[in-house]
Structures are given as structure tokens and as C-alpha cells.
Ligand SMILES: [Zn+2]
């Protein structure tokens with residue numbers, strides 16, 4: 001079928017609206033009419049080739065919509081179901097077999113190869129194809145995070161689709177599939193702080209603010225938000241931070257020590273800047289844990305004080321907040337319904353064809369979480 005999509009034509013280029021072709025779902029795949037899709041930094045990092053996603057491609061990995069068709073092997077999802085799409089995992093590797101799907105040994109191939117998984121290898125061309133200048137129809141990079149949802153329609157799999165109740169707002173919930181579960185999961189699944197534990201978050205973007213909301217749910221105190229944008233710090237305070245630090249005002253480590261003299265028990269690093277990561281480790285108390293979430297370009301290095309680490313401190317990489325989406329997203333939806341996870345305060349809505357404007361607002365800091373509305377399902 002013909003679809004409308006925001007295509008990434010080449011490295012670093014603006015998105016271009018194009019009509020493309022989408023194959024039928026096969027095996028365990030679903031075709032979803034996309035209602036809304038969040039924009040995440042991993043989309044932009046993939047566009048900029050921090051990761052080896054083949055281009056041209058359709059990116060987008062926080063899609064939400066309505067199932068239109070299912071492949072012959074699908075048993076738990078049917079046409080008409082409302083779904084949120086999350087990351088892909090193979091289902092067969094040692095991590096997947098223990099339910100730790102965020103650490104699928106084939107995370108890169110499942111999410112960044114641009115190809116479909118046949119159950120043995122990534123040897124099936126993307127479901128998306130484009131009519132090229134010579135008139136030939138050729139496959140382009142698709143299956144990004146098993147969805148490529150910057151489009152009116154997407155192919156995902158039974159594994160990475162989470163069915164949600166039909167009365168829920170798909171536009172508000174779309175970003176749960178990546179950014180919000182990443183931040184909240186880092187606190188609730190990975191670090192698991194208890195009431196009264198100190199926790200600091202570097203970077204108050206979507207992931208950092210989700211971590212702050214989760215830290216409030218966990219009863220952390222103090223909850224220290226660190227960002228250079230005063231508006232984001234204000235929002236962080238509204239969402240649960242007890243203290244806000246702007247590193248532009250002076251030494252970050254000293255500012256944290258003024259609040260937690262022995263350092264914090266937990267820190268969460270979301271900025272992907274080596275110097276900020278270093279600070280997130282330097283502010284830890286003895287036996288403290290720094291959760292690293294920020295996605296830096298492949299090969300980025302950092303220097304750490306070895307003696308500081310020796311005192312029982314831990315640096316822990318965290319992907320997707322350790323989430324198993326089919327279990328964790330419903331839990332976050334429950335918290336949203338209770339008013340304890342007010343993700344709508346982070347979001348601003350744009351039409352799909354306003355994607356470049358949305359990206360510019362995200363980069364300038366004017367918008368924290370842009371969500372694109374395809375208009376296909378109204
Ligand atoms: Zn796996």
C-alpha cells in the first residue's frame with residue numbers, strides 16, 4: 001500500500017515528506033495505522049549516523065496507533081487493537097530468554113539494521129520501498145526499532161507492540177515506548193531507590209524528567225535536577241525535584257555537596273556529554289550508583305577517577321530503563337491515570353509534516369517532547 005512518510009534522505013539532512021510503499025505484514029508482524037509518534041534524540045542521532053542505520057530511511061520509534069492487519073503467526077493482537085510500539089528484541093538470545101529484552105544480544109541488528117528479522121538472520125529487506133529517480137522501486141532503510149513510525153502506517157511485530165485500552169489518548173502515550181520508559185525505568189526497574197534516598201539527574205529533558213517523576217513516586221529525597229535551561233529546571237521542580245542546580249552558576253559538584261554533603265546515593269546521567277557523566281560519578285557517595293542513560297556517539301570515551309570508583313561506587317549502563325515493555329508500559333499507564341506520571345506536561349503536538357519545525361523546537365529547548373500527529377486516524 002502507499003503510505004505518507006517523513007523520509008530521512010541522507011546523513012544530517014532535513015526530513016522530506018514522501019509517498020512510499022509499505023509491504024504486507026508477514027509472520028509475526030502487524031500493520032499499524034499510526035496516530036501519533038514522539039521524536040527522540042535517537043532518531044536524530046540515527047539521522048546523523050551516530051549509529052549505522054542505513055539511509056535513506058524512515059525513522060521514528062515512539063509510535064502509537066491502531067492495528068489494521070496482522071501476519072499469519074500473530075495470535076495475541078487483532079485488527080482494531082490500539083497499540084504502543086517499543087523497541088525490538090529477538091526472543092531467542094540469552095537476555096531475551098530471561099526476559100531482559102532491553103539487553104537483547106542483537107539489539108543493534110533488531111533496531112538499527114534497516115532490515116527485517118527472519119527468525120535466523122536479518123536477511124529480509126525492509127518493508128518500505130521508494131520509487132527512485134530511475135523509476136525503479138527499491139527497498140530503503142525501514143524496520144527502525146521494528147516500526148519506522150514517522151509515517152501514516154508502520155509494520156511492527158507482535159513482540160514490540162503493547163496493546164492498550166481503547167479509551168486512552170494515543171497521542172499523549174506514544175512516547176512511553178522509548179523516552180519515558182527509559183527515564184522512569186532507570187529509577188523504578190534499575191536503581192530501585194527507597195524512600196529518603198538521595199538521587200540526582202543530569203539533564204532535564206524527556207528522559208531526565210521521567211526519572212524525576214519516578215523518583216518522586218519512589219519517595220526519594222532529595223531529588224536534585226541539573227540542567228542549564230532555567231525553564232526545564234522550573235518544570236523539574238513542578239514534577240518532583242526538591243532542588244535545582246544550573247551548572248552555569250558555578251561548580252556542579254560543590255553545588256550538589258551543599259545539598260547532600262556526602263554525595264548522592266544515586267545519579268542518572270542523560271546528557272551523553274563526557275564531562276557531565278564525569279560529574280555524575282563525582283557526586284556519588286561511597287557505594288553510590290550512577291546510571292548511564294545518555295546515548296553518545298559510538299566510540300565516545302570518558303575519564304574517571306579510579307580511586308573514587310574504588311570506594312564501592314558503581315557505574316551502570318541502562319538501556320530502555322531495563323524495561324520489558326509489555327509489563328512496564330501498563331504500569332506507567334496506571335501511574336498516568338492516577339495523575340502521578342503527568343507526561344502531558346512535557347509534550348507539544350505537531351503535524352507529521354511539521355517534523356522539521358518540531359526538531360528545531362526540540363534542539364532549541366522550546367519543546368521538551370515533540371509528538372507528531374499523522375492525521376490518518378481521526
Ligand atoms: Zn534477543
Ligand SMILES: [Zn+2]
Nearest residue numbers: 040042178179
Ligand atoms: Zn528513543
